[in-house]
Amino acid sequence: MTTTSPTALITGASAGLGRALATALAERGWTLVLDARGADRLAEVATGLARVTTVEAVAGSVTDRAHRAELAAAVRFHGPLDLLVHNASELGGSPQPRLVDLDPQTFETVLQTNVVAPAALTRQLLPDLVAAHGTVLAISSDAAVEHYEGWGAYAASKAALDHLVGTFAAEQPALRWYAVDPGDMRTAMHQAAFPGEDISDRPLPESVVPALLRLLDTAPPSGRYRASEYAVREVLA
Ligand SMILES: NC(=O)c1ccc[n+]([C@@H]2O[C@H](COP(=O)([O-])OP(=O)(O)OC[C@H]3O[C@@H](n4cnc5c(N)ncnc54)[C@H](OP(=O)(O)O)[C@@H]3O)[C@@H](O)[C@H]2O)c1
Numbered sequence: 001m002t003t004t005s006p007t008a009l010i011t012g013a014s015a016g017l018g019r020a021l022a023t024a025l026a027e028r029g030w031t032l033v034l035d036a037r038g039a040d041r042l043a044e045v046a047t048g049l050a051r052v053t054t055v056e057a058v059a060g061s062v063t064d065r066a067h068r069a070e071l072a073a074a075v076r077f078h079g080p081l082d083l084l085v086h087n088a089s090e091l092g093g094s095p096q097p098r099l100v101d102l103d104p105q106t107f108e109t110v111l112q113t114n115v116v117a118p119a120a121l122t123r124q125l126l127p128d129l130v131a132a133h134g135t136v137l138a139i140s141s142d143a144a145v146e147h148y149e150g151w152g153a154y155a156a157s158k159a160a161l162d163h164l165v166g167t168f169a170a171e172q173p174a175l176r177w178y179a180v181d182p183g184d185m186r187t188a189m190h191q192a193a194f195p196g197e198d199i200s201d202r203p204l205p206e207s208v209v210p211a212l213l214r215l216l217d218t219a220p221p222s223g224r225y226r227a228s229e230y231a232v233r234e235v236l237a
Contacts, residue, residue: 005053007031007078007132009071009125011062011118012088014042016187017139017205021085024209026053033074035088037061054078062088062117063109072124080132081125083216086118086161087139089154094192096150107153114157119164126172135176135216138165140224142181151193162224169222177222178215182208 008025012018014036022032026049034049036042039059046057056074060067075081090113092106122129122136129136143151144158162179169177184190186202211231 005029005031006082007033007075007080008083008085009033009035009075009081010085010087011035011121014038014045016189017182017185017208018085018087019045020205020209021087021212022049023206024213025083026055029053030083031078032056033058033071033078035060035062035067035071061113062121063112065120068117068121068124071121072128075125075128080134081128082132082134083137084122084125084129084134085137085139086121088117089114089139089189090157091189091192092153094195096154096193098150099152102153110153110157111160114154115160115164118161122164122168129175130172133174135178135219136165136168137212137216138162138177138179140179140181142183142226144179144181165222166224173222175222176219179224180212180215181224181226182212183226183228 008030010018010022013022013034022034026032031054032049033056034042034046035058037060042057042059046055049055058070058074060070062068090110092110118138138161140162141158143155144162165177165179184202185205185208186199187205190202191199208227211227214231215225
């Protein structure tokens with residue numbers, strides 16, 4: 001089936017930033033394919049958004065090859081892919097271990113989730129993205145460019161994700177490729193990164209969405225952006 005509304009696939013869409021972005025795109029009439037591991041919470045989000053747009057929820061882990069194939073099939077049912085959002089992410093423990101204490105299995109899971117899966121999913125959906133002259137948006141982190149005690153695995157994965165995006169941009173210049181650092185957000189992942197801390201002063205993920213939408217609307221050159229800087233630059237323009 002081919003729909004006239006643009007289509008987005010958002011990974012990790014049952015909570016936090018992924019859910020907030022899915023909600024905003026649904027309000028704009030986008031057709032959505034959504035993923036997360038927890039089927040119940042994902043179905044709840046999809047049912048809510050289905051009141052305003054076409055939504056398909058496909059539960060599973062991005063690290064699972066068969067699940068990625070299901071996601072690709074779901075996308076193809078709706079037509080070319082205008083936007084692929086790599087948002088699902090693995091923190092690597094709570095509290096996060098120092099590198100000297102990082103067990104190889106945890107490191108592998110972080111890399112599989114944050115780097116290998118986005119690369120594989122992108123490769124799989126490249127024809128669908130090309131057909132739509134589409135955009136890939138990978139949610140990065142300041143940890144990709146800073147060095148924080150305990151953040152080694154996650155930081156290395158986000159730096160690698162940034163690099164993947166940049167290399168894809170060099171190899172596929174007809175598409176738009178963005179790695180975006182959203183800044184701190186009051187989410188389950190952030191609470192896991194700061195166990196026991198009061199994170200109520202951190203902004204909600206919904207507050208980052210306008211910058212992401214502005215990025216998509218204005219389509220600047222492919223590259224790495226910080227949501228906060230981009231929002232300010234556009235407000236001042
Ligand atoms: N929060 C921050 O302060 C912050 C700062 C910088 C960057 N980021 C980045 O922002 C993005 C969103 O983070 P968030 O804070 O919004 O996270 P969150 O609230 O914890 O939500 C994570 C979402 O991803 C899903 N998910 C996790 N692992 C998955 C997997 N293997 N396969 C499919 N879905 C998976 C979760 O659902 P299930 O658990 O049911 O799978 C959930 O829907 C991430 O890329 C994160 O690295 C966050």
